[in-house]
Amino acid sequence: MTDQARFSLDDDSVVVIVGSGAGGGTLANELAQRGVKCVVLEAGKHYTQADFENDEWAMFNKISWLDKRISAGGWHHTKTYPNLPAWIVKGVGGSTVHWSGVALRFQEHDFHTKTTYGAIQGANVLDWPITLSELEPYYELAEKKMGVCGTKASGLPPMPPNNHYKVIEAGARKVGYKHIVRPAASNSEPYDGRPGCMQIGFCMQGCKIGAKWSTLYTEVPRAQATGNVELRPESMVLQIQHDKQGRANGVLYVDNKGRKQLQKARVVCVAGNSIESPRLLLNSASSMFPNGLANSSGQVGKNYMNHATAAAVSIHxxxxxxxxxxxxxxxxxxxxxxxxxxxxxxxxxxxxxxIHLPYTAAFMKPGGWGRDFTSAMEMYDHMSCVWVCGEDLAREQNSITLHPTEKDQYGLPIPIVTKTYHENDEKITAHGLVQWRKVSEAVGATRVIDMPAYPASHNMGTNRMSAKASDGVVNRWGQAHDVKNLFISDGSQFTSSSAANPTLTIVALAIRQAEYIAEALNRREI
Structure with missing residues (x-):
């Protein structure tokens, strides 16, 4: 482990960051480079690239967040993945360890869903309090930081096309599609001290050579190297505490030896993902905040989004x-x-x-067998595969709540993830699967097999940004409406999901937020 600063539990001058993924890891480094002292509390272990194996199930079992959760509501996960509503990482680097690397920007209208679409029955759409033009400079900084190949910001050439790319591109062009991209946050050639991609193909098991951007081996060690950041892995946060004025002043956690510790704080930034972040605020209820910390609006844990998704394989x-x-x-x-x-x-x-052979077998027909299944699996090397990633409308009833009786190994109520798709989401995925079939058949596919959606790896909403305190949880800086020195620094601050994979936007928002926090600290506003 990198040599790093050590801060006293009683040091109330530090910024405490909960989580070390795309939001927390980036925020820690950005603040550290500005001279701000931070303690990063990460629930998971500190894996290294030496721990990565080019084996899907081995890495799934090693790095996934497998603490008990319950899938509830009308979505198919209640049957296919009843205790795995989300497929995310528990470890330093968070889900940047296993993310695919797709780095896409939101579009202008994604920030104005209520204005653009109007009120939608059964949905809780809202405009963001920021615009694309405000975020564009930070998108550029994020693309440069992450090494998104094929962008002006990084200057890296696009990733060379593999056969899978060529097959899909050919089909797409035959049906008249023109905008075919590959925005990968993985080095197409050596960049920023990391090697170029060697086309190993186990990107979602952790990049063994470090070509793909992950806070595990970029932001976190760079933050530690400044002498301004202490990383504490295997530290599960239980509660954010506050003073009589309602300001956050400490974070209670269980350390790697199972002891409860209280780290004092000047500022608290929560970046635990869209399940753990609202769960933490709800678990931090007090007499001053009876419904959960920063929850005067009642919106903490509400408006859970994970993209309208579907999957299919085609046999050529x-x-x-x-x-x-x-x-x-x-x-x-x-x-x-x-x-x-x-x-x-x-x-x-x-x-x-x-996806590799083990995941194809598991995802194609969960728990299934039979001739249809085996005859398809025999053709694995002839397959192409798609993931439909579409806008998921915010719905108030899609939520993270605390189980009334069941506790986890830390003594916390386990989270219930309730999700029922809006009919709009179902129309998007149905349209996407039809279009994929056309793309595949245009290049001679003999069979197309629709699959149930995978467990959610894009988790958004639940602590959303809003102009008015009554509509959400945080303001345009990710700062809690109710608690001035509490920030949300992950995808749970998203007001809408867009169709874009969320990581690039999380990083852009974290860079922007760090700038704001550092300036506010200097002005002694927080």
């Missing part, structure tokens, strides 16, 4: 070998621009996403 006449090379193939972006004439609002990407 000749081998495709989708598993060879970078995990993301062609990304078809033609269905993303604003177009309400298709019978739904929002849009979607068709993302060519390679």
């Amino acid at each position: 006449k000749k081998p495709v070998y989708m598993y060879r090379g970078f995990d993301i193939a062609a990304v078809v972006a033609d269905e993303v621009p604003l177009n309400t004439k298709r019978g739904f609002v929002g849009g979607y990407y068709l993302e060519g996403l390679a």
Whole structure:
């Protein structure tokens, strides 16, 4: 482990950051570079690249957040994945360890869903209190930081096309699609002290060589190297405490030896993901905040979004070998621009996403067997694969709540993840699967098999940004409306989901938030 600063538990001058993923890890480094002292509390272990194995199930079992959770509501997860509503990482670096690397920007209308779509029955849409033009400079900084190849910000050339890319691109062009991209936050050649991608193909098991951007081996060690940051892995946060004025002043956690510790704080930044972050605020209820910390609006834990998703594999006449090379193939972006004439609002990407043989077997027909299944699996090397990633409308009833009786190993109520898709989400995924079938059949696919959606890896909402305190949890800086020195620094601050994978936006917001916090600290406003 990198040599790092050590801060006393009684040091009330530090910024305490909960989580070390795209939001927390980036925020820690950005603050550290500005001279701000931080303690990062990470619930998971500190894995290194030496711990990564090019084996899907081995890494799933090693790094996934497998603490008990309950899938509830009308979504299929209640049957297919009853205790795995979300597929995220518990470890230093968070889900940047296993993310695919797709780095896409939001569009202008994504920040104005209520203005653009109007009120939608059964949905709780709201405009963000920020605009694309405000975020664009931070998108550029994020693309440069992350090494998003094919962007002006990084200057890196696009990732070379593998066979999976070529098959999807050819089909897409035959059906008239024109906007085919591959925005990968993985080095197409050496960049920023990290090697170029060697096309190993196990990107979602942790990049063993470090070509793909992850806070595990970029932001976190750089933050530690400044002497301004202490990382404490295996530190599960239980509660955020506050003083008589309602200001956050300490974070209670269980350390790696099972002891309860209280770290004093000047500022607290929560970046635990869209399940753990609201769970922490709800667990921090007090006489002053009886419904949970920063929850005067009642919106903490509400408006959970995870994208309208679907998946399919296509079987071709000749081998495709989708598993060879970078995990993301062609990304078809033609269905993303604003177009309400298709019978739904929002849009979607068709993302060519390679999965290896074990995951294909597990995801294609969960718990299933039979000739249909085995005859498809025999053709694994002839498969192409898509993940439909579409806008998921905010709904108040889609929520994170605390179980009334069941506790986890830390003594905390386990989270219940309740999700029922809006009919708009179902129309998006149905449209996407039809279009994928057209793309595949245009290049001679003999069979297309629709699969149930995977456990959610894009978790958004639950502590959303809002202009008015009554509509959400945080303001335009991710600062809690109710608690001036409490910030939300992850995807739970998203007001809408867009169709874009969330990581780039989380990083851009973290860079912007760090700038704001550092200036506010200097002015002694927080």
